[in-house]
Amino acid sequence: MSGLLQLIASIEGNAHSGPLVRLPFASLFDTLGVCLAHENSVLLLYSLVHGNSDFLEYVLVRTDLDTLMLPNVPWYRERLLNQTSLGSLIVIILIRTVKYNLSKLRDVYLHTNCLATLANMAPHVYRLSAYASERLVSLFDMLSRKYNKLAEIKNDKMNTEDGDLRGDCFFEDPSAELHIYTDFLRLVLEILNAILTYALPQNPEVVYAIMHRQEVFLPFKSHPRYNELLENIYTVVDFFNSRIDSQKMDADWSVEEVLQVIINNCRSWRGEGMKMFTQLRFTYEQESHPEEFFIPYVWQLVLSHSGFTFNPSSINLFPVPVEDINGEEVKKQLQNGEMKEHALQVETPV
Incomplete structure (x- = not known):
């Protein structure tokens, strides 16, 4: 799952610098075709098609798109x-x-x-x-x-x-x-x-x-x-x-x-x-803030499939205001005057 998260981050342009893993598109295409019964594979396919123009072009020129669909008919x-x-x-x-x-x-x-x-x-x-x-x-x-x-x-x-x-x-x-x-x-x-x-x-x-x-x-x-x-x-x-x-x-x-x-x-x-009549043509546009859907969804998959035990109540997926003991919102300032936010807290796996 960590590899999936890193690859998605790479697709979105947010990965840290480091060695690149190169995968042949043909192998990736064929492997996804037999793994789409799993949610993490569907998420990876969506991220690749939407975020990697080279892979999208490769998929569109393939003449066997049934590779991605037909193996899943038994469900x-x-x-x-x-x-x-x-x-x-x-x-x-x-x-x-x-x-x-x-x-x-x-x-x-x-x-x-x-x-x-x-x-x-x-x-x-x-x-x-x-x-x-x-x-x-x-x-x-x-x-x-x-x-x-x-x-x-x-x-x-x-x-x-x-x-x-x-x-x-x-x-x-x-x-x-x-x-x-x-x-x-x-x-x-x-x-x-x-x-x-x-x-x-x-x-x-x-x-x-x-x-x-x-x-x-x-x-x-x-x-x-x-x-x-x-x-x-x-x-x-x-x-x-x-x-x-x-x-x-x-x-x-x-x-x-x-x-x-x-x-x-x-x-x-x-x-x-x-x-x-004029032919209808619809184009797909991703929401302006897709992270509002994908971050919780990815972490849901992490909790379900990673094999680690997390305390879900300790996970904050989005920035939240810090409150004092009286319940009033407190804005903690860094030395440079920027707002300090609790963007993500994950309890140490047990």
């Missing part, structure tokens, strides 16, 4: 993921994170970052799996149900004291919550639109998932924030519905038969009637 317990692509896996994990965040953490920042990542990927997805496609549509369905519940509260159609809502809100004010979900729903629709506009022929499973659950979009067809986006979705639905109807089959359709019709007609899809 995904909801469904057996065999022969899944890296893109499909990322979509599945991001949507799973969004759903967990809605039910447990309720962190707007995490939610926005996950949806922003999906939006950046959307125009470039290729052969998204059936499960990933179904998860995308189910994400809209889940958000729409939450949106409808909040809208009912705002319109006084539901008793606000009903405990069914209070436990899973971002904010206590239903109006603020409704505004957040309005934006979330639009962002998911823009993600689906980007796939249909720029990558439909390569993603028949997305078309099938939308057609299979097309009723979830219907209540929002006349919504002023969503109507143009939904016009595109229903243009696609109508196109493929007409192709299926033209087959004039009396028996019930199987999933495979419907999907085959979609695949066959993807070749003739020309995007007629689709409205073009």
Whole structure:
């Protein structure tokens, strides 16, 4: 762990002068790929990608990014993921994170970052799996149900004291919550639109998932924030519905038969009637004071994995004022007049 701390300090430009440890990027990349089940490895990867431009460039030119992701698929317990692509896996994990965040953490920042990542990927997805496609549509369905519940509260159609809502809100004010979900729903629709506009022929499973659950979009067809986006979705639905109807089959359709019709007609899809929207592009910016998150997080890992015994109550991670015996704040001065701060105190290991 001390090596991890030194390397992170080096990445941030705060390491003390001394001998440098040189590691081949290829070896580091491959090793991280098999160790990302551990939090300290994830922290190291984040620090390298964000703080070392050379390593970031190396990662971006690698053609096997699945090395960093696919070895960790076994931890995904909801469904057996065999022969899944890296893109499909990322979509599945991001949507799973969004759903967990809605039910447990309720962190707007995490939610926005996950949806922003999906939006950046959307125009470039290729052969998204059936499960990933179904998860995308189910994400809209889940958000729409939450949106409808909040809208009912705002319109006084539901008793606000009903405990069914209070436990899973971002904010206590239903109006603020409704505004957040309005934006979330639009962002998911823009993600689906980007796939249909720029990558439909390569993603028949997305078309099938939308057609299979097309009723979830219907209540929002006349919504002023969503109507143009939904016009595109229903243009696609109508196109493929007409192709299926033209087959004039009396028996019930199987999933495979419907999907085959979609695949066959993807070749003739020309995007007629689709409205073009500006592609969403989000960029990641680290918070202005990242140490407020990383210092406690690193020390949490130190306490958990170092093998040393610390007294947690003796660890002060940030500068704190010194108080006298009467509880009044005392500013201790150094000889040069600078403030003396207790930046970090760690009790000697026992």
